Amino acid sequence: MTFATLGLIEPLLRSLETLGYQTPTPVQAQAIPAVLAGRDLMAAAQTGTGKTAGFALPLLQLLAMEGPKVTANSVRALILVPTRELAEQVHEAVRQYAENLPLSTYAVYGGVSINPQMMKLRKGVDLLVATPGRLLDLFRQNALKFNQLQTLVLDEADRMLDLGFSEELGNIYKALPKKRQTLLFSATFSDAIRTLAGQMLNDPLSIEVSPRNVAANTVKQWVVTVDKKRKPELFIHLLRKGKWKQVLVFAKTRNGVDALVEKLQGLGINADGIHGDKPQATRQRALDRFKASEVQILVATDVAARGLDIEDLPLVVNFDLPIVAEDYIHRIGRTGRAGATGQAISLVCADEVNLLSAIETLTRQTLPRQMEHDFEPEHRVPDTDASGQVIKKPKKPKKPKTSGGGKRNLGKWVESGDASAPEPSIKPVRKVPVFNTGPRKRKP
Numbered sequence: 295m296t297f298a299t300l301g302l303i304e305p306l307l308r309s310l311e312t313l314g315y316q317t318p319t320p321v322q323a324q325a326i327p328a329v330l331a332g333r334d335l336m337a338a339a340q341t342g343t344g345k346t347a348g349f350a351l352p353l354l355q356l357l358a359m360e361g362p363k364v365t366a367n368s369v370r371a372l373i374l375v376p377t378r379e380l381a382e383q384v385h386e387a388v389r390q391y392a393e394n395l396p397l398s399t400y401a402v403y404g405g406v407s408i409n410p411q412m413m414k415l416r417k418g419v420d421l422l423v424a425t426p427g428r429l430l431d432l433f434r435q436n437a438l439k440f441n442q443l444q445t446l447v448l449d450e451a452d453r454m455l456d457l458g459f460s461e462e463l464g465n466i467y468k469a470l471p472k473k474r475q476t477l478l479f480s481a482t483f484s485d486a487i488r489t490l491a492g493q494m495l496n497d498p499l500s501i502e503v504s505p506r507n508v509a510a511n512t513v514k515q516w517v518v519t520v521d522k523k524r525k526p527e528l529f530i531h532l533l534r535k536g537k538w539k540q541v542l543v544f545a546k547t548r549n550g551v552d553a554l555v556e557k558l559q560g561l562g563i564n565a566d567g568i569h570g571d572k573p574q575a576t577r578q579r580a581l582d583r584f585k586a587s588e589v590q591i592l593v594a595t596d597v598a599a600r601g602l603d604i605e606d607l608p609l610v611v612n613f614d615l616p617i618v619a620e621d622y623i624h625r626i627g628r629t630g631r632a633g634a635t636g637q638a639i640s641l642v643c644a645d646e647v648n649l650l651s652a653i654e655t656l657t658r659q660t661l662p663r664q665m666e667h668d669f670e671p672e673h674r675v676p677d678t679d680a681s682g683q684v685i686k687k688p689k690k691p692k693k694p695k696t697s698g699g700g701k702r703n704l705g706k707w708v709e710s711g712d713a714s715a716p717e718p719s720i721k722p723v724r725k726v727p728v729f730n731t732g733p734r735k736r737k738p
Contacts, residue, residue: 295317296317297310297315297322297351300318300322300323300326300330301330302326302352302355303355305394305395306351306354306355306391309390309393310391315347319343320343321337321344321348321501322345322348324348324501325337325348325352325477325501326348326351329348329349329352333475333498334475334476334496335477336480336495337477337478337501337502337503338481338482338500338501339479339480339501345449345479346388346449348479349447349449350384350391351391353371353445354392354395354421356371356444357371357420358397361442362442364398364419364420364442365418365442366416366418367416367418367436367437368419368438368439368441369418369421369422369438369439369442370419370443370445371420371421371422371443371446372421372422372445373421373423373447374426374448374449374463374466375423375424375450376425376454376456376457377403377457378403378425379595379596380449380450381401381402381424381425384401384423384449385423392421399419399421400414400422400423401422401424402415402422402423402424402425402428403424404427404431405570408428408432412437415432415437415438416437418442422438426454426462427459427462429462430462430466440469440470441471444474444475445474445476446470446474446475446477447476447477447478448477448479448490448494449479450479450480450481451480451487452481452487453481453618455486455487460490478491478494481620512635512636513626513629513635513636514636514637514638515626515638515639515640515662516638516639516661516662516664517640517661517662517663517664518639518640518642518669519642519643519665519671520642521643521644521672522644522645524669525614526557528641528669529554529611529641530557530563531666531669532611532666533563533591538591538608538609539590539608540587540608541590541592542607542610542628543611543612543613544593544594544596544611544612544613544614545613546595546613546614546615546616548570550595551567552567552569554593555567555591558591564590564591565589565591565592566580566584566593567592567593567594568580568581568593568594569594569595585604585605593613596616596618596621596624596625606634608629609629609637609638610626610636610639611641612625612626612639614646615649616653619649619653619655619656620656623656623657642675643671643673643675644675647676647678647684650675651678654680655680655681660679660680663675
């Protein structure tokens, strides 16, 4: 099967050829014909299965072939996503697919000034990628109208609900025209997702594909347990011990990226960072320098987990585990590419045990653990396995208390049951000496 056999037009096929796309993935093979036919769609598809092209390619074709020209402050197709980073990623993919089409695309999200976004929307946009909160802000300020909307896409609807966007989604739904095509993509079909689908979709076609959730066997993976506060110190220790030459490091937050980069640079280590607060040109420059080995350590949020193609990258380090387990696959997939081998190390603290368990469940493997000498955690990371269970060790039986609630040991009180105290054999209770401050009497 080829993309041409799915009914895509020649300008899109040219874009796909430029991007190196050759064979449709299972979700693309099922979704593209359904979207072109105008069906509402309810698709279970994990991140990493090619779902963005599955809805974006036919959506762009419908916009190019049907409907009137977009008017001021209007939008013809809307893709809702849960995060700013995903909005940027999806829009970048859409922009590349639409390279040979006379269509306008744009992305709006919070955390940045709303005024430039309002200015951009004045002429209207054929396809808009948006986060729910910022979309409602623009709508309420009359910067955006939905009277021309033909298609709505909810991408990663499960994450939107997890992040508390249910009220915003309800308000958006009320503002949209009743007659439209709706495409819902979600990792799971939970009860909440099914309720949402019942409200927003009309006789949807359901498709489900197997998630690409197993890491390549060319990547050696393991975990190093450590206390959270000692992660930077451990990373620097491992960097020097292993004499790492080129490392891609993933941190959970933008502040975390900046803090680690600042610490590394303060030690004279050549490091740079990329995250959503940095302009696209700055991020691209940092990535280009990393690829050219001008930067030794590149620290990034999950905005860099997808789409990075770094030749012969030997090592990925998860400084923090990702909130979404599927992102772990994308992160470590930056190494061990094109038949090469790679390594993926995760620094895990006790607070992240549930995230670790979710990753092991998704990948259907229990990640081997190591402890680094002098970095053994004070807060033990509970054992986990691929069944999704956090294994709790049985509690030790309490030792019987001695009379008086304690025992005297060379002037230091040691509570009964203190594991740090040696277990003595049963001996008579040592008498406590009585000190007399009066004059000492001589024996006759």
